[in-house]
Amino acid sequence: MVKITDVARHAGVSPSTVSYALSGKRPISEETRQRIERSIHELGYRPHAGARALASSRSNVLALVIPLRTGIHVPVAMQFAVSVVTAARRHDHDVLLLTQEEGEDGLRRVADTALVDALIVMDVQLNDPRLPLLRALDLPSVLIGFPSDPVGLTCIDLDFRAAGELCVERLAALGHRVIALVGSPPEVYVRRTAFAQRVVQGFTAAADRGGLSSSVHPCEATPAAARVVAEQLLREQPALTGVVVHNEAILEPLIDAFEHLGLRVPGDLSVTAICPDDVAENLPVPVTSVAIPSAEIGTRAVDLLMRKLNGTGHAPEATLLPPGLTERASTVARAAP
Amino acid sequence: MVKITDVARHAGVSPSTVSYALSGKRPISEETRQRIERSIHELGYRPHAGARALASSRSNVLALVIPLRTGIHVPVAMQFAVSVVTAARRHDHDVLLLTQEEGEDGLRRVADTALVDALIVMDVQLNDPRLPLLRALDLPSVLIGFPSDPVGLTCIDLDFRAAGELCVERLAALGHRVIALVGSPPEVYVRRTAFAQRVVQGFTAAADRGGLSSSVHPCEATPAAARVVAEQLLREQPALTGVVVHNEAILEPLIDAFEHLGLRVPGDLSVTAICPDDVAENLPVPVTSVAIPSAEIGTRAVDLLMRKLNGTGHAPEATLLPPGLTERASTVARAAP
DNA sequence: GTGTGTAGTCGAAGCGCTTCGACGGGCGAA
């Protein structure tokens, strides 16, 4: 293994000069720097991560806690993880993967052993048991999702409330007066996961504001459950002409179910969804949707973390990404009554 | 931060004794060990990961390279990653996440900086560019999937060839004489990804052996592509009564397409699939399938790696998990002609 | 009684890096 002293000898300088040339923490003359860089290349030098971490008390590793519970859409989580890794690499950091299963102990462990410098926690719940720990830890952290009390934490997410509102407003603008929300599986609400609740809040608030008749239906992520909900909706709201879907897995089965029941989309029923763009696009009838920008959230989360780590600039407590609605084939103006 | 010298002082022993008590590398009297353990608990001691890595040249971290290419089924990859993390934790290791995008440089980097002790590489291709590097590195590694030349490497995967055979044999046993394989997206074959090819080999070999008439059709992961393939099959093989599907994403759309074309499953057409169990189960007609045991592969991969790391026992070059077929509602004996 | 082993512990020497204080030399200000 080639070490910093080898480089120093080869370049005719002291080890500390090599270190400073690498870190830029003290000025080094252009000429010396070039010589050092050449030596590094020739010898194939790579600083030892452990030694660096020990001396600098910085590991250059972030922890990412991924959810593995039911009811969350896996590709979204995966895409998010990938974007976190990619963004972290741009800041010269690596990513350590933790499962939610490890819980608070896992967080404490990687923090206490100085394995990581900072934490990213996904799938935060309204009253997440990890919150006190995250506040107490002296490591910076960023949460994906909003707990009910974000004070003292840095949180980021799509503004799901606004997303719910946006879907309703779009339907209202198209003249729909009777609408329904088909949501995430019931366990997601029972867990009091923030994002699902907020969609409901936004949906309901916007519907009330617009004087629309509305209802909310959690739904399991199975085609059978989708059929049941579709039938129930027709029974309970026969005048229904607009549906908002916040459940990637049943978007297609639900539309199928409506069509089997004789309702054409968008002819009889306009549908908007909150889901990743690629889901909305790859359907028999592409669906008007508010995108879940998982890649952007990941990148932004890492950027926030780096700002906290470097103490440069201030990291806002709350970052709510504004929703954007993309018009596709599943929505049309309501036919004259 | 509480360090090993604090523990040593508190327990009235020397730091080395604490270290040996923790690692078990030298005998420590029961009494002393208990005293040390009590001190550790009281003080809340956690060994510093960097210091440990530096002194022992073992980071207790594994690198996991996850694929992010099109054509692979994301939930499978995710489930696999989770099982790797879980298994690694049982061996007191953590997992660093690398994206395939980082490629060989990423592998070299984490190896050279001693950030990780070992590597797990997913989605290996027949002629993977990373193979020479993996052979040259002095870190142990385990590959998920089989390259064309696995010599000097440790590989593990479901025996996809046998899985293909098994599906055909099952259909043959039920009396089906004209069958087709609907496979992964074309780019998966172009990339010469091992597992997809092997399914085709197994399928073809078993069909030929059994004297069946057969055909192979790659298929994009979109409902539209599924419909096209279904129509094409009926045109080209009107006597078709058995289909093997190796493409999670289009399993349901494909069956739908057949039914729209007037073919009932399993009445007119028996279908078997190679896919995760939860996909096969959650369909209108649950599909007879060979499971992709991603969790088991992950666990076994970690176990292999640990065996190599500790030099205990020998790690076989090739581990092929035997496929298991679960009978569900999508297969029946062929109606008498 | 001497020799040989083993269990149990200690001290000290690193592991490879960063960082702090110091120092010489050049430069502008006084």
Added chain:
DNA sequence: TTCGCCCGTCGAAGCGCTTCGACTACACAC
């Protein structure tokens, strides 16, 4: 000219842990 200052560099002191050799004490064999 002299003082202070900054630039560029060096040496040495750690960072917190593991590990090697050495040492004591005691057991057992001969």
